[in-house]
Amino acid sequence: MRDIQxxxxxxxxxxxxxxxxxxxxxxxxxxxxxxxxxxxxxAFSAAFxxxxxxxxxVYESWRGRGKLILACRVSLAWLVVQACALVLMxxxxxxxxxxxxxxxxxxxxxxxxxxxxxxxxxxxxxxxxQAGMNFHHVAVVGCGGLCESIMLxxxxxxxxxxxxxGIFNASPDSxxxxxxxxxxxxxxxxxxxRAQNVHEVWLALPLSQERxxxxxxxxxxxxLVNVRFIPDVRSLALFESGxxxxxxxxxxxxxxxxxxxxxxxxxxxxxxxxxxxxxxAVSPLxxxxxxxxxxxxxxxxxxxxxxxxxxxxxxTIYKFRSMRLHxxxxxxxxxxxxxxxxxTRVGAFLRRTSxxxxxxxxxxxxxxxxxxxxxxxxxxxxxxxxxxxSGYIHRYRIKPGITGWAQVNGFRGETDRIEKMEGxxxxxxxxxxxxxxxxxxxxxxxxxxxxxxxxxxx
Numbered sequence: 001m002r003d004i005q006x007x008x009x010x011x012x013x014x015x016x017x018x019x020x021x022x023x024x025x026x027x028x029x030x031x032x033x034x035x036x037x038x039x040x041x042x043a044f045s046a047a048f049x050x051x052x053x054x055x056x057x058v059y060e061s062w063r064g065r066g067k068l069i070l071a072c073r074v075s076l077a078w079l080v081v082q083a084c085a086l087v088l089m090x091x092x093x094x095x096x097x098x099x100x101x102x103x104x105x106x107x108x109x110x111x112x113x114x115x116x117x118x119x120x121x122x123x124x125x126x127x128x129x130q131a132g133m134n135f136h137h138v139a140v141v142g143c144g145g146l147c148e149s150i151m152l153x154x155x156x157x158x159x160x161x162x163x164x165x166g167i168f169n170a171s172p173d174s175x176x177x178x179x180x181x182x183x184x185x186x187x188x189x190x191x192x193x194r195a196q197n198v199h200e201v202w203l204a205l206p207l208s209q210e211r212x213x214x215x216x217x218x219x220x221x222x223x224l225v226n227v228r229f230i231p232d233v234r235s236l237a238l239f240e241s242g243x244x245x246x247x248x249x250x251x252x253x254x255x256x257x258x259x260x261x262x263x264x265x266x267x268x269x270x271x272x273x274x275x276x277x278x279x280x281a282v283s284p285l286x287x288x289x290x291x292x293x294x295x296x297x298x299x300x301x302x303x304x305x306x307x308x309x310x311x312x313x314x315x316t317i318y319k320f321r322s323m324r325l326h327x328x329x330x331x332x333x334x335x336x337x338x339x340x341x342x343x344t345r346v347g348a349f350l351r352r353t354s355x356x357x358x359x360x361x362x363x364x365x366x367x368x369x370x371x372x373x374x375x376x377x378x379x380x381x382x383x384x385x386x387x388x389x390s391g392y393i394h395r396y397r398i399k400p401g402i403t404g405w406a407q408v409n410g411f412r413g414e415t416d417r418i419e420k421m422e423g424x425x426x427x428x429x430x431x432x433x434x435x436x437x438x439x440x441x442x443x444x445x446x447x448x449x450x451x452x453x454x455x456x457x458x
Contacts, residue, residue: 017046020110028102048081071115078111137165139193142204144174146232151178165198204230257397271371275364296346297324307376310399315368318359322347360402372440373401374428395428405431408446
C-alpha cells in the first residue's frame with residue numbers, strides 16, 4: 001500500500017511539472033508555446049524530479065508530522081530540480097532559447113500546484129481519519145502521567161492518523177486513568193497488541209528502564225510492529241525536551257535553549273524591523289524626552305550600564321537618565337526605592353511610564369537585545385541571584401528584552417525580597433519553554449495597553 005501511494009505521488013508530481021509548464025505558456029504567450037526547446041526542458045525537469053525528490057524525503061510517510069514542513073521540503077526540492085535543469089540547458093548552450101519569464105511562471109505555478117495537492121490530500125485524509133479510516137493503532141508503554149499526556153495528544157490530534165489502543169503501566173505504583181485499556185501484566189499487553197493488530201508501540205520510558213525497553217524490543221522483534229522510543233526525560237530536562245540533529249545523529253536537548261535556530265532567526269528579523277519602525281515613529285518623543293532630561297539636572301542624557309546578554313555576553317545598555325549624579329560604593333548597586341531622593345521629577349515620570357527604556361531600541365538594532373525577552377539585570381545582581389535562585393542562569397539562553405512575560409504579569413521594579421526574584425525567574429522560564437511568535441505579540445500588546453504604567457516602578 002505504501003509503495004502504491006509513493007508511486008501515485010511521483011505520477012502526481014510529474015503531472016504538476018508538465019501542468020505548470022502548460023499554464024505558464026498560457027500566461028506568458030496567451031497560447032501554448034511552440035515545442036522547440038521547451039519540451040526537452042520540461043522533460044529534463046520531470047526526470048530530475050523523479051531522481052531528486054526521494055532524497056528530500058517527500059515520499060516518506062508524514063503521518064503525525066508537520067505538513068507545512070513537507071510543503072517547504074517540496075518547494076526546496078523543486079527549486080533544486082530547476083537549478084539542475086538550468087545548468088544542463090546552459091551547458092548545452094540552449095538557455096537563450098527559452099523565455100525567462102515563462103521559466104519563472106513555470107517554477108512558481110508548479111511549486112504551488114505540488115504544495116496545494118499535498119495540502120488537499122492532508123485535508124481529505126484528516127476527514128477520513130476523523131471518520132475512523134486510514135489510522136494506525138498505537139499502544140503506549142510508560143509510567144504515570146506521561147502516558148496520559150501522550151494519549152491526550154493522540155485524541156486531540158485525530159487528524160494525524162493515530163488512535164490509542166492500550167497502555168502498559170510500567171510503574172503500577174502510579175495509577176493511570178485513560179479511555180483505553182490499561183495493562184499491568186506483560187503477557188496480557190502483548191496478547192492485546194497482537195490480537196488488535198496494533199501498528200505502533202511507543203516506549204515512553206525513563207532511561208533507567210533499560211531492561212523494560214529491551215524486553216519489549218525482543219518481544220516484538222519478529223512482529224510487523226513499529227516500536228518507537230520516546231524517552232521520558234522530565235526529571236532531567238529543564239524545558240520540554242526538543243530533538244535536534246548533530247552530525248546525522250538525533251540528540252535530545254536536556255539543558256539547552258528550547259528555541260530552534262529557525263525560531264531565533266524569525267525572532268531576530270522581527271526585532272530589527274520592529275525596532276527600526278519604533279524608533280522612527282517615536283523620534284519626536286525621544287527628542288522631547290532628551291531635552292527634558294537635560295534640563296532636569298546636570299549630567300548626560302543617557303544612562304549607560306553593563307548587562308549580560310545571550311550566552312552571558314556583556315553589553316552596554318542604554319536608558320534615559322532618571323537620577324541625579326551620585327557616587328556608588330565599589331561593587332555595590334543600590335536599586336531605586338519608593339520616594340528615592342536620587343530620582344528627579346522627570347526621571348520619576350519616565351520610570352513610572354517605562355519611557356526611560358525607549359533608547360533600548362538602539363540595543364535591539366545593534367543585536368544586543370530583543371523586543372521581548374527576560375529583562376537584563378545589573379551584573380552585581382546577576383552574581384547574587386545566580387547563587388540563590390534556581391534556574392536563574394537559564395534566562396540568558398536567549399537575548400534579554402525591553403519587555404517580557406514577567407513584566408506584564410506584575411514583576412517589575414525593585415526586587416527587595418528573594419520571593420520577587422523567584423517569581424520573575426519563574427515567569428521568564430515559562431516564556432522560554434512556551435515561546436511562540438503570537439506570545440511575543442501578546443506581550444507587546446499587554447505592554448502597550450497596560451504595562452507602561454506600574455505602581456512597582458519607581
